[in-house]
Amino acid sequence: MAQQLPLDELSTVIARIQGLLLTEEKVTTAVRLLAQAAKESVPGTIGAGVSLLDARGRRTSSGYTDSIVRQADSTQYECGEGPCLAAWAAEEPVLVKDLANESRWPEWRKAVAGLPITSVVSAPLMAGRETLGALKLYAATPGVYDETSVRLLQLFAAPAATLLAHIQASEAPQRMTEGLQASLYSRDVVNRACGALMERFGIPHEAALQRLIKLARDENAALQHVSERVLAGTLPAGS
Known part of the structure; x- marks a missing residue:
């Protein structure tokens, strides 16, 4: 049973995202800080990452909290499959409660068999009708994430996507758009x-x-x- 994110922590995360837009100028810095915020905000997470992808699913920018995330993500790009790419392609969250019981992405699962990754949850970063990439969390034990974790990650991903789209459009944003404020x-x-x-x-x-x-x-x-x-x-x- 996944732990639930305390309400005050979720409010803090939202405030942190709001502050990022006002202080950070580079996409690479923003994705790294967003990944760290996601890791700290969802209990049981050993690593988090943000991947920005182009129209062909190729990585354009990424930020990760731990080397294990870099390895797991790089393997997804090399294999052309995995939960992060699936969330991006389908434009919907992907939940893996126990990788040992998973049948999807056989090449990726084989490639990460030596990594301490058992649970995964990934959500697309959608700004309006555009999918920018995906936000993903990794855990070392099964059952860390459930449907509640998916909803919490979506609450995090939505304003994060708007932030990233805003920063991509302007390298030095001075104020939040009305859409992001809303x-x-x-x-x-x-x-x-x-x-x-x-x-x-x-x-x-x-x-x-x-x-x-x-x-x-x-x-x-x-x-x-x-x-x-x-x-x-x-x-x-x-x-």
């Missing part, structure tokens, strides 16, 4: 609303998030709007 704000609101529901009902983060999603579906409203109502205390008492 992206950061929306995820922070959802995060804080989950915390409010956890405290109100004594439920774990996963249950709180599912409750928010159900409320949004029932009301045919955006998740951000429902989260704002939770924080404002304007939802029915049983919600």
Whole structure:
């Protein structure tokens, strides 16, 4: 069972990404710092990496926290397969709970058999309709990551992708675009609303998030709007 990222840590990560855009000028520096932030934010992770890819799936820039990530990623590029490339190509997250029970990417699995990698989760970095690359986490023991880890990585990847797209467009950004501000704000609101529901009902983060999603579906409203109502205390008492 994967551990869950504390809500205050997720808020810190979002704030850190926001600060990066205001202080960092180079894509290479940004991807390295994003990788480090991801590693520190998801419990059980032994290494994290950010890969930016071109339209043919070729690496254009990368940042990693540990040599094991560099080895695992380089092998993916050499083999032309692996969870990072799969997340990029399919534009959806890839979860590997136990590499020993995995049947996908036979060449890559054979190549990394000597590395202490057992669990993997990777999410595409999507800015609008463009997929810039992928963010990935590696763990040494099975079962470190689950569906909750996927959702947490997606919360991290979305503003990170917007940041990277912004930096790529301008090597010396001076201010955040309105789109990035909205992206950061929306995820922070959802995060804080989950915390409010956890405290109100004594439920774990996963249950709180599912409750928010159900409320949004029932009301045919955006998740951000429902989260704002939770924080404002304007939802029915049983919600």
